Amino acid sequence: MITFDQVSKHYPQGDALSNVSFHLDKGEMAFLTGHSGAGKSTLLKLIAMMEICTRGQVLLDGQNLNRIKDRQIPYIRRNMGLIFQDYKLLMDRTVFDNVAFPLVVSGYDFDQISRRVRAALHKVGLLGHEKKYPLALSGGEQQRVGIARAVVNKPKLILADEPTGNLDPELSAEVMHLFEQFQQSGTTVLIASHDLSLISQMGYRIITLNQGSLITEGKQ
């Protein structure tokens, strides 16, 4: 699903990634870890096409992302679900509208949108909260709205950047369990997290970055 081939990313402030190579299979779930500034976010941004690598190449589902034209980016993003530490919800829209957003953007009709949004909210355990606004929800619930939005399009790939960064351990475990469920239904999942104690007990592959370089790969 994802292949990094000797990828480096250079910023004016310095190297964010240097010579990183790894491969993630279809349907695999993996964690990306390392202290802050190790390059976790940069790596995710390269996959999400928010940045372009300076050297090497990133392949997504066989496509070389260096050769993607700007106007193709939206269509590729529709096949991935992005989840953020700060949820990135629209505070002036209801839960329903937030989750429906990717479907509206892709031009689904209202019946399909309604059905899929309810299914996604059901998966994250928020059915019945459609009409609430994000601020009326707890942090854990807001993140689950973010997750529902990421999966409502039935993406092949889920990328999550510190999804539990703002949550307490109990809620974090709950959220991680959700990701496991998506992986079990065939979605590829890559999660950046520095919560080692949580991720090491889950038994998935862990990719560790240190100052932009890959240092270990494998289960811990």
Place this chain on the structure above:
Amino acid sequence: MNRLARYFQNHARAFFSSLGRLLTTPFTTIITVLVLAITIAIAASFYLLVKNTAQLSAGLEASNQMSVFLKQSVSDQAARRLAQQLEQRSTIAEVKFISREAALTEFKLHSGFGDALNALDQNPLPAVIQVLPAARLGEEQALESLADDIQSMAQVDFVQLDMQWVKRLHSMLELAGRAVAILNTLLAFAVIFITGNTIRLELQNRREEVLIAKLVGATHAFIQRPFVYTGLWLGMAAGFVAWLVVTGVALSLQTPVTNISRLYNNQFNILGFSFTEALAIIAGTATLGAIGALMVLYHQLQQIKPQ
């Protein structure tokens, strides 16, 4: 759902959602619409001004007539003799003599300044001989040489070729028309920039939404659509308000203009906008609004990138 239906659905959504959004901030929307409306109203009133002046001068056909104004010292008998002499000429088809008395009576009747003239102790108006030359309108050289010839006579103060002043009037109107066209082009640009700036601010307010839209796979076309419709709505509303304002002004001027035109023994009514013109104003400003939005969006949307 087929592509066409989806396309129209997307447009309908943007069309109504942008209207809804404008209505949620009524104060800002009203201010913007008023600023635009004033700009458009200025342009529309200039247009109406030119249209009415054109109407006023439309009845003024250029003619080959000339008016020969005689010196004050020339007596009516001498003037009458001169008229008869002129009529003998082969280059002149017809003459009509207007004595000083007749001129005064006519002037009092039509100008509305009769009372002012009564205050003068002598008639200030000269006698006039209206000459209809044999030469036709196109034969300018013949007309001008006849005018020069008459001008050189001792009794003649000056000769006025009708053709000349109608020509002058028309060229002045043409100049005014062109000036208005230039001015209205500038005002059209003002409308584009005002809408563009409004859309730019709106885009900044909704930056977060644009970022998220990009992250969930929205195309540029999708993101910019509601903003373009916002420009369209603003232009449309402003065009309508401008039409109302200018029509109101025209109606309020109707009575005084009728009074004046009656004094000049003239049938003149202020022309307002026709239905087509009203539609053209509203559709035109709506288009300008959309253009303003597109112009800003093209650059600004590239700049908003998820980080």
